[in-house]
Amino acid sequence: MNTENKTIHDFELNLICDFFSSMERQGPGSPEATLKALSFIDNLTDKSLIADIGCGTGGQTMVLAQHVRGQVTGLDLFPGFINIFNRNVRKLGLQDRVEGIVGSMDNLPFQEEELDLIWSEGAIYNIGFERGLNEWRKYLKTGGYIAVSESSWFTDERPKEINDFWMDAYPEIDTIPNQVAKIHKAGYLPVATFILPENCWTEHYLALKIEAQKIFLDKYAGNQIAEEFSALQSVEDELYHKYKAFYGYVFFIAKKISPFPNPQTR
Numbered sequence: 001m002n003t004e005n006k007t008i009h010d011f012e013l014n015l016i017c018d019f020f021s022s023m024e025r026q027g028p029g030s031p032e033a034t035l036k037a038l039s040f041i042d043n044l045t046d047k048s049l050i051a052d053i054g055c056g057t058g059g060q061t062m063v064l065a066q067h068v069r070g071q072v073t074g075l076d077l078f079p080g081f082i083n084i085f086n087r088n089v090r091k092l093g094l095q096d097r098v099e100g101i102v103g104s105m106d107n108l109p110f111q112e113e114e115l116d117l118i119w120s121e122g123a124i125y126n127i128g129f130e131r132g133l134n135e136w137r138k139y140l141k142t143g144g145y146i147a148v149s150e151s152s153w154f155t156d157e158r159p160k161e162i163n164d165f166w167m168d169a170y171p172e173i174d175t176i177p178n179q180v181a182k183i184h185k186a187g188y189l190p191v192a193t194f195i196l197p198e199n200c201w202t203e204h205y206l207a208l209k210i211e212a213q214k215i216f217l218d219k220y221a222g223n224q225i226a227e228e229f230s231a232l233q234s235v236e237d238e239l240y241h242k243y244k245a246f247y248g249y250v251f252f253i254a255k256k257i258s259p260f261p262n263p264q265t266r
Contacts, residue, residue, distance in 0.1 A: 015229055017078040019216045023208045026056035026081075027122025028249045029149060030204045033196050034063045034121070040192040040253045041117060041145045044068050048116040051075060053105050053136070054123025058085035064119060065089075065098045074100040075108070077126075105132070110139045120148045122249060128172050129179065133186040140256045146188065149196065152176050152250040162243040176250055188254035196249040206237050 020026045044050075048070030052061045055074030058081075065072045072094075074085050085100035103109050105120075105127050118140060124132040129150050140146065151166070153175045166173045174182075176193060183190050213230050220226030 012225075013078065014080075015226060017080045018219070019212060019229065019233070021057065021080050021084060022212045022215050023205075024057065024059040025121075025204060025208070026059075027149075028196055028200045028205045029060055029121050030196075030200045031060075031063045033149075033200050033251065034060045035067060036194065037147045037149075037192075037251045037253055038064065038067060041147065043143070044070055044116060046070055049073075049110075049114055050117040050119065051108070051110060051115050051139070053108070053118060053120040053132075054126060055081070055085060055100065056123070057081050058088055058100060060119070060121045061085070061098070061100075062088055062092060062094070065094050066092070068117075070097070070116065072098045074098070075103045075105065076100070077102070077104055106135070108136065108139055112138045113141050115139050116141055116144045118144070118146045118148075120146075122149050122151075124148045124150055125170055125172070129174070130172070130182050130186070133183060133188070137187055137256060142256055142258060144256050145191070145253065146256070147251065147253045149249045149251045150179065151247060152179055153247050154195070155246050158246040159243060162239055162246055165239055166247065173247070179250070179252060183252060183254045187257060189257050190252070190254050192251075192253040194251050196251065198244065198248075200249065201240060201244070206240070209233060209237065 046069040048068070050064065050068065050070055050072045052064065052072065052074045055061050055076050058074050061072060061074045076082055076085070079102050082100040082102050089095050089098045089100065101109070118136055133146070136146065151170060151173050153173060156175060180190050180193060213233060216226065217230055
């Protein structure tokens with residue numbers, strides 16, 4: 001089985017969805033990290049409109065909804081994720097103010113200056129960090145917040161193996177100071193930045209992937225493509241344990257400041 005030079009984007013969407021659908025979170029994170037990011041955001045009321053972009057099955061969205069007032073919309077491209085999301089909403093009795101909808105993050109179904117908070121944990125990479133910051137800004141009210149977690153380099157130099165892996169998987173990965181500079185350039189005031197602790201990977205993500213892999217491989221026994229996808233997940237896990245000193249996920253919280261034309265069009 002050869003997974004060399006393959007990334008998650010080389011596999012069909014339904015297969016990816018099926019693998020991760022049994023997991024509470026589809027990327028590194030934790031309730032504690034979600035609440036820490038939320039602690040930097042103020043002025044939310046029961047009238048606030050909040051959107052979680054790339055919400056997956058909604059693990060982090062449910063934490064948000066239980067600790068904020070206002071209406072919360074989770075948006076994801078995968079109908080399977082949204083079905084699980086809305087099932088979880090009903091289990092928690094939050095259906096009066098939380099809803100999951102199917103949609104694309106490059107064509108958000110919101111009005112300009114409608115949202116008080118845009119949330120996105122481990123998902124903005126699907127559109128690109130800089131592009132997401134710029135395109136999503138118009139949906140935020142002035143003074144509204146954006147909170148995203150994004151893979152980032154901790155060092156300016158790193159071993160070739162992990163550098164090559166990320167250049168293939170996500171060439172836009174950058175250092176934390178460069179990410180903050182992009183936030184500022186896009187018309188936000190950077191408010192807070194913190195690195196997700198290791199347990200956001202080991203306890204809340206990688207450990208859960210082990211059980212997800214068992215379920216997935218039982219379902220797709222003998223399917224070579226599914227086996228290759230599962231093997232890629234194992235490679236990613238091994239690389240994290242080997243090179244975690246050089247990269248990880250970082251939460252960026254920022255506030256939209258007074259309006260100005262999109263920097264891409266100035």
